[in-house]
Amino acid sequence: MVNSLLLSQGALIGIIVGAVAGLAIIFIAVWIALRNSLVRLKHLVEEAWSTMDVQLKKRYDLIPNLVETVKGYAKHESGTLEAVIRARNAAMTARGDAKMKAENELSGTLKSLFKLEEAYPDLKANQNFMDLQRQLKGVEDEIASARRYYNATVRSFNTKLEVFPSNIVAHGMRLEKRTYFELDSEEERKNVKVQF
Secondary structure, eight states, X not given: OHHHHHHHHHHHHHHHHHHHHHHHHHHHHHHHHHHHHHHHHHHHHHHHHHHHHHHHHXXXXXXXXXXXXXXXXXXXXXXXXXXXXXXXXXXXXXXXXXXXXHHHHHHHHHHHHHHHHHHOHHHHHOHHHXXXXXXXHHHHHHHHHHHHXXXXXXXXXXXXXXXXXXXXXXXXXXXXXXXXXXXXXXXXXXXXXXXX
């Protein structure tokens, strides 16, 4: 009887140890899966930012050519041209959230540059200006697409950081929410007026 009681206690202890080990394995597997999904999302956000950065670089490269073309026709508009170059340089050197603000300011100054075309009809007829304007419009479309992709990945990443139980893993990894790349003002939300 003592032997059977010891056997049943041993079996019970074995079952308990097995159950605890099984729960530990499940917990570790879930933790690994959550951590890996957070790492994947973090890299997607970084890739999306990199993609947008490439498009922004294209814009930076077009702006000096556009400004030089406008200079020949709009000599009295040096303030506008200087503002565009200053905004371009600020956007090129800014990082993080400051980059988003600088990009929004650059978009605003570009709009003022395109408004010059209305005051200078000869500029409207310049083939180089028109080609640069078309290229810039294409780049702006690509930036808008890259911005949508970036914001979608940020949304997924931020959501994953906040939902249970991945929020516990994210806290342990010291991950922080990312900022959306949004337009700052109503003026910036309007389309750039490009007339051909």
